[in-house]
Amino acid sequence: MSSEQTHVIVGAGMAGAKAAETLRAEGFEGRIVLVGAEQERPYDRPPLSKGYLLGDQDRDSVYLHSLNWYGDNHVELLTGRRVSRLDRAAHEVELAGGERIGYAKLLLATGSSPRRLKVDGNDLDGVHYLRRLEQSDDLRNAFAHGGRVVVVGAGWIGLETAAAARRAGCEVTVVEPLAQPLQNALGPEMGAVFAEAHRRQGVDLRLGVGVTGFKGAGKVGAVATEAGDIPADIVVVGVGARPNTELAEGAGLTVDNGVHVDAALRTEDPDVFAAGDIANVPNSRYGQRIRVEHWQHAVDSGPAAAKAMLGQDVAYDQLPYFFTDQYDIGMEFTGWFARGGYDRVVTRGDVDGLSFYAFWLAGDEVVAGMHLNQWDDGIGPVTELIRARKAVDPARLADPGSPLG
Structure with a gap:
């Protein structure tokens, strides 16, 4: 042919x-x-x-x-x-x-x-990156044996693997150079919500701390950070x-x-x-x-x-969308904002109970939004608000008794 x-x-x-x-x-x-x-x-x-x-x-x-x-x-x-x-x-x-x-x-x-950290000890046994199926197999087997897990990076991969390690009974420490988890993805306000959720599950969060290397004789035994060494049997690197x-x-x-x-x-x-x-x-x-x-x-x-x-008329214009599952949290997010590209975050529902909506506003328009555990209506209403590009009243947006839109 x-x-x-x-x-x-x-x-x-x-x-x-x-x-x-x-x-x-x-x-x-x-x-x-x-x-x-x-x-x-x-x-x-x-x-x-x-x-x-x-x-x-x-x-x-x-x-x-x-x-x-x-x-x-x-x-x-x-x-x-x-x-x-x-x-x-x-x-x-x-x-x-x-x-x-x-x-x-x-x-x-x-x-x-996966982006690899350019530090000494990257090739030690017990240092894991996650992208492929066999790497997930390796991590699942490692978690099953228990021990001290250090997760480098508090993005989506980092927090999801931290949750999996805690469920397997491992002792978990997360090291992140930014002030909050998920700060680049969600901003500091919602990053703090995920930080508290992980603390409730017994995760030791070391925020504002950079990693300088991995230590061990053949196998990793510690993660070297700007604030000192952290003992580790398993390391997961999730830095983008x-x-x-x-x-x-x-x-x-x-x-x-x-x-x-x-x-x-x-x-x-x-x-x-x-x-x-x-x-x-x-x-x-x-x-x-x-x-x-x-x-x-x-x-x-x-x-x-x-x-x-095939020659069809295509105009691809989807809103960015992603989801995560961590512990008892189910989350969906849609929309987009550049770093600093919003003025405020408006929440609607029970933030402490991890059952709420959040909306990122630039001026009086919703540019992004998410929900945690709001499965009756899900992400659909958020998508409609973003696409409508209509001015919103933040007070009505925050009121669970007011219709969205």
Whole structure:
């Protein structure tokens, strides 16, 4: 089959797998090649720090499709294969080892990788990073043996793994250089709410403290910080992620905090698209480009890119969305604000009881919002408020007796 009938997807995560699924669902009859660097077939990543890590989900539940699905749908799944080069002029990708595959349309869905701390001791046994299924297996086994867990970084991965370690009975310390957990994601006001939730569960939070290294003879025994050493049997590092943009950069595509695409998720090369963590997309609600590293973006952008690859009229303009589960907290967040890009936070409900809404306002408009354990109405009303761009009365917004909107 010639490259004229071949669509290649580089990256076999959520965005790439959903794109392949959508190509078939939309009637594409040509060749689909889905290339993944991991040995595993495509799987869902949120459970790696949530249900799967906790032991509430089995391994089969994390896979996106059955093993037979790829053959049944004539999707060539190449696992454990890395694309080393993109040759735009030849319309080919080159795999490590030299094999070349021609394409008519190409989707880059290469995801992101954990940022590694540049400190001594990073390679000691017992120092864990979490991105892949086997890494979640390793952490789950480590937590089952108990001991002293030190989590470096109080972002989403850090707090979710801290919650899993506490449930497993481990002694947990979280070290974070900022003044509150989740400060970059939620600001200090709501970061403080999550801080208190973890303290209630017995987590020792060391805030405003930087890590300077890991100590041990072959295996980690302590985390060195600016405030002294913390004994550790297990270390989890969750200090953010970086987009895997090397292929795009090497091919001369525009890369600046991800791969620049238009509203159809198309790069400046009309035959090359990008989706998922690496895609830096213009957002009409906020009037600027936004790159999102969360599950819902992968779920939505992969199919949108696939439709655009087929020539359909696509205008991808989703609001950022993410969720977390920690202890008895279930949370959904939608919207976006830059650091310092809001004037106030308005809450509605029982903050101390962890059952409330929060709204971030810039001027008199809601730019982002979340709920904790408000499942009767969920996140839908928040989404409507953000999209409406109407002036709101903060007092009515805070009043549970007043309708939202």
